[in-house]
Amino acid sequence: MLDTRYDHKNLEDKIYKLWEKSGYFNPDRLPKRRTLNSKPFCIIMPPPNANGALHMGHAVGITLEDIMTRFERMRGKRTLWLPGADHAGFETQVVFDKKLDKEGRNRHKIPREKLWTEIWNFTQKNKETMQAQTKKLGASCDWSRETFTLDPKVVDVVYETFEKMHRDGLVYRDLKVVNWCPKHQTALSDLEVKYVERNDPLYHIKYGPLTLATVRPETKFGDTALAVNPHDKRYRQYIGKTIEAKGILGPLKFKVIADKAVDPKFGTGVVKITPAHDATDFEIWTRHKDEIPGPKVIIDERGCLTGEVGEFKGLKIAEAREKIAEKMREIGILEKIEPDYIHQVATCYKCGSTLEPIPKPQWFVKMKPLAEPAIKALKAGKFRILPKRSEKVYLHWLRNIRDWNISRQIIWGIRIPAWFRGSETKISKKRPGPGWEQDPDVFDTWFSSGQWPYATLQIRGGDFKNFYPTDVMETGYDILFFWVARMVMLGLYRTGKVPFKTVYLHGLVRDKDRQKMSKSKGNVIDPLGVADLYGTDAVRMALTVGNTAGNDIVISEDKIRGYRNFATKVWNIARFVLMNKVKSGAKPKFTAADRKHLSYLKRMKTQVTKHLERFEFHLAAEKIYHYIWHEFADKIIEAAKPRLKNGKKSERLTAYKLIETILTESVKMLHPFMPFVTEEIYQNLPSKKEKVIMVENW
C-alpha cells in the first residue's frame, strides 16, 4: 500500500541508488536477453564547465538527454550516455581571476605550477558538486565512463590531432593582429568577440592635402600610410605619391596606396593605415609590403599608449583620445568632429572591455579545408540539425569562415605542445632536447572539446567501435559554432565521420518575463533548489512541456508547481488503483467500452512513440500528461468507480484489471519524463516484471 503522499524528498535518493545498484546505466551490464542483438544508442553529454554549479540550461539538457536515453533503453537498445566535465580554459580562468581578485591576488604574480594546482583543485571540487547535481536530476548516465577534458588520455588525443594538423599544414604559427582583451591579457578567437553598438565622435583629420575620418585618432602614431580605393577618381592623382602632413610630433610623410578594401563611399574615401592596431589595415599592409612600412606598435597589452607617442605615453586609450584630439585642434589638423557616429565596437564577451587589436604570433587553424567537408557532410545528409533552420545558420557560418586563433595567453588549459629554439619550431609532447623552450600558451578550450565525441570513445577502444558515430548531440543553440561545427570539422578530420547523426539544439531558459536568467539580474531559478522544493520530476516536466527545438523556454515556479500537482495526481491514481486491488485467478471479461479504452491507450502510445522518435519531446510530454489526467483519471477511473464499488466479483475484477493495465502502461510511458515517481509506483505494482522500470519493455 502506498503512503498517502508522494514524498520526493525521501524517495529520490533512494530510487537513484536503486538504479545505480542495478548497473543498468552501463550498457555492458544491461540484461543480456534484451541487448543480445540490439542496436546501440549513444549520447555524449556536453561536458559542463567545471567552474561553478549547474544552472537551468544544464537541467534542460540533462532532462532531454535523459528522456532520450531512458526511452531508447526501454526500447531495448544498448544505451550509453557518457558524462563528463570540461576544464573550460578561458572561462574557468575568468572565474578564478575574479576569485583571486577578491583575495587581493593576481594570477600574473603566482608561479605557473602553483596556480595550476589551485585551479585544478577548484575544478575538481566543482566537478564533484556537478556530479551530485546531475544525479539529483535523475540522469541515467554511465558514471563508470565519466571523463574530464584534462584526463591524460584525452590530452594525448588532442596532441595527436595538433601534430597531425601540423604535418598536414592545417595549423600554422603567424604574426597577426589578434583580438586582445586588455583586462584578461589574452587573445580571443573571433567567436569570442561581442560587437556592441556605440555612439562615438568621428574625427575628421587633415593629412596634408587629404582629409580622412576616424573614430580612433589615438592610433595616429601608428600610421604608416594612407589608402584610397583604386577606382576613386578624386584621389587618382595621389596614388603612389608621398604626401607631407603636419603631425603632433613633427612633419610626417605618408605614401598613398590604392587598395580595394577601401570603401570610397565612407567618410572622405581616404583611410589611414595603422597595421599594428587594426586587422584590416594589417591585411592591407600584407598586400603592400614592398611599398609601405609594417606594423608600428603604439598600444601595449594593458591598452596604454607606448613607443613613439610623445607626451601621451602611458595614457589609457580613452584618455589619450581626447587629449590627442585637443592637440590636433591646437595645431590645426582637426577639421571637424561628427559627434554622433554610431558604429560597432569589438568587446570581450566575458568582461565587455573594448578589445585592442594588437599584433601577436599565435597558432592558427586553417579553416577552409576543414569547413568544406563539413558543409558537404550536411548537404549529403550525413547528419542533420534540429531545428532545420539552424542548418542554414551553420552553412552560412562555415561558408564565411576565417582562420581560427587557438592560442590563449593563460595557464589553465592544455598547454600547446610546441617548442622553440631560436627560429626553430618543433611539435612534440616532450622537450625535444636541450635549449628548447615550450610555448607558454594553452589551447582554446574549444579545440579540445571539439574533439570530445571521438576522444571520449577512443580512449576506450571498444566504445569507439560500438558507439561511434553517436546518435544524438543535444546542446544549446548558442554553441552551434563554438562547439557543434568544430566537432563536425574535427570529427571528419580525425575519423572521417561526423560524430553524430542528429544535432538537437535547445533554447535558452528565460524567466516568466522572457528575461535571460543571469546572476546579476537576480532572476535565476536554481534547478536544484526547485527540485528540492517540488521534486525533480516536476522540474523535468516543466522543462519539457513547451520546449521546442531552437526556441527559448520560459520557466516559472508556477509552472513547476503545476507539474508537482501532476506528480501528486499520478501518485494518487496509483494509490486508487492499488487500493481497489481484486485478488482472483479468473480472467477479466472486458466490455466493448473497456476494449475501446485499451485500444485508445494503444493509439496514444503509438503517438507518443512517434513524437519521441521525431524529437518532439514537448508534444510527447503534453500528450501523456493530458491522457493520464483527463482521460485516465477523469473518465476511465470515474467510470470504473461504480463497478468497483457495487459490481459482482467478476465485474470488480474486470474493472480493476482495466485500470491496472492502463496504470502500468501509463507509468511506463511517463517514466522517461518523470523517472522517480514512476519508478516508485512501479516498485509497488503487482504487474512488475523487472527489477526496475528503467528496463521495462516500452
Place this chain on the structure above:
RNA sequence: GCGCGAUUAGCUCAGUGGUAGAGCGUCACAUUGACAUUGUGAAGGCCGCAGGUUCGAUCCCUGCAUCGCGCACCA
C-alpha cells in the same frame, strides 16, 4: 550591410490546406468519498497588415510593419 527567426485566447506557447488548441490565469457551480484539493462548465481570438495561389489559407507565395537573434575588417 548580409543572414535567420517571430507575430495565434489576459500570460506562456503548441498546431493543421477545410471557418482554431493546451497549460496557467479569470468567472460560476459542485465536492472533504485516491488527489498538498479535485471535478463540471463558462467567458475570452478579424491566428500582425496588404496582396496573390486555391473551390477554400492561420497554415503556401510576395510585399510591408513591428520585435528578437546571429554573422560581418566599413576606418
